Amino acid sequence: MAMLTETSVGGEVGRGAVLSDEAAVTAYADGFTSPVMGERLRAAYDAAEVPTGSVLYAAVVSVGCDAPTEVTVAAGPDGLDVEAVPVAAPQQECFAPMTTVALVEVPAQVL
Template sequence: MRPLLGLLLAAALLLSGCGGGDGTAGEPTSAATSAPSPTAPSSSTEAPPEGGTDAGATLLALISQSNVGGEVSTRAVPLDSADAVAEFSAQFEGSQMSESLQQALSVATVPDGQQLMGAVIAVGCTTPGNATVTRADDGSIVVTAQGGGKSTQECLVPVTTVALVAVPQADA
């Protein structure tokens, strides 16, 4: 009986492990050219390709971590103090994302007259390859995941991607 229960639990976890890039179940709304290994945690902090940003905004980094939770909200929030970074990081499970954020922030160069902001842009089976930064009608900064096609790998755990951006202070 116990082996059967374990098998059923494993099957349920596999079926529920993928969320969409918009926080809903199903296919992710953003994708990447490569997906994380299904057996090992994924961690990447890479400088994204140039382009895809609104005038004056700079996409500094995309940070992806497996199985850390978080909720997609493309509206960027200021990360201008240790308290703001701690509050933003509190949504993630474990310390992996917080450590990756601290590492990325320690090497990020924010140009004079700009403010550092961050947003969770995807939670799903794949990671976006890039992001766009725009202004919404209400003036808020919106960071949207951009990427390749569907992943061909089986999704065992969702991957959370955070975008770090520098935005002119008058616009933030």
């Protein structure tokens, strides 16, 4: 699992996608307002070693003043639910919102 956090790149919590190939990574990265998140997504995708029968799934888990470091993953009725574990000491305000994307490896059959 990887957690990618960048400032002022946009995104919407819950927006997720299977990163099955470079085209899928590019399509997902196009949803952010800065190429920085796309570059980090591509690097994480390239470094990932996903075993047969599993897929790499990316989801925006936070947009705000905090950068979560953990997520929970569960199969829900509408697909995969990837949610940030709340940080212990949340910030009350910040200069600019940070977007955190979680990359998780999941069994292909849960999608």
